[in-house]
Amino acid sequence: MIKAVAIDVDGTITDKRRRLCTSSITAIHKVEGIGIPVIIVTGNIMCSTNMISILLGTSGGFVAENGGVIESCRGKKILGNIEKCQKAYEILKSKLDVKKVDYSDQRFSEIALTRDIPSDIVKKSLKNVDVEVYDSKFAIHLTDPAVNKGSSLKIVADDMGIKTSEILAIGDGENDIDFLKVAGVKVAVANADEELKSIADYVTEKSYGNGVEEAIERFIV
Numbered sequence: 001m002i003k004a005v006a007i008d009v010d011g012t013i014t015d016k017r018r019r020l021c022t023s024s025i026t027a028i029h030k031v032e033g034i035g036i037p038v039i040i041v042t043g044n045i046m047c048s049t050n051m052i053s054i055l056l057g058t059s060g061g062f063v064a065e066n067g068g069v070i071e072s073c074r075g076k077k078i079l080g081n082i083e084k085c086q087k088a089y090e091i092l093k094s095k096l097d098v099k100k101v102d103y104s105d106q107r108f109s110e111i112a113l114t115r116d117i118p119s120d121i122v123k124k125s126l127k128n129v130d131v132e133v134y135d136s137k138f139a140i141h142l143t144d145p146a147v148n149k150g151s152s153l154k155i156v157a158d159d160m161g162i163k164t165s166e167i168l169a170i171g172d173g174e175n176d177i178d179f180l181k182v183a184g185v186k187v188a189v190a191n192a193d194e195e196l197k198s199i200a201d202y203v204t205e206k207s208y209g210n211g212v213e214e215a216i217e218r219f220i221v
């Protein structure tokens with residue numbers, strides 16, 4: 001039985017231009033309306049994630065910065081080690097002309113870069129460095145390998161008193177693989193990366209927010 005819905009932001013409830021889809025707003029309101037908490041699980045910074053949660057009216061807390069920061073019913077926690085990411089960034093900067101995305105000073109646990117440099121070149125340059133690199137299709141994230149969206153969703157679920165196997169998870173990118181893997185029902189929207197689709201229980205026909213609405217109608221309401 002589904003006791004919570006964990007949902008990614010960019011490319012899932014937003015379209016490819018990061019505009020929030022009205023269909024996902026309606027779907028999230030429906031889920032919350034029948035008493036099932038929605039948990040936002042994103043690579044965005046904490047204050048943006050907090051605002052997204054408030055504007056959407058979600059009640060399940062959140063996972064931000066790809067698992068580096070969480071807010072559950074027990075408060076906010078920084079779980080990722082930014083020093084590791086800073087070291088990786090210094091190494092990268094000595095090799096490539098990389099740029100940080102806006103509001104980088106507000107990231108507590110990871111470093112996010114613009115996608116000017118292809119992510120496969122970034123990943124190759126950091127092959128032997130203790131850092132996890134995700135290309136969310138909106139930014140390239142240098143994160144602490146000890147945390148990810150899945151490990152941090154488990155902490156939020158534990159704090160809520162539910163099992164991750166009782167969660168419906170919906171995502172689009174490679175940084176969603178870890179939280180879909182721990183969820184009971186794994187959904188990839190139609191525009192998702194092939195690797196995410198390959199581990200999903202269900203791939204929606206529709207893209208972005210319309211895919212979220214489709215998944216909610218199929219598995220929840």
Ligand SMILES: O=C(O)COP(=O)(O)O
Nearest residue numbers: 009010042043044136139
């Ligand atoms: O912050 C990003 O790069 C993308 O965010 P997402 O994890 O919600 O897709």
Ligand SMILES: [Mg+2]
Nearest residue numbers: 008010011173
């Ligand atoms: Mg995404």
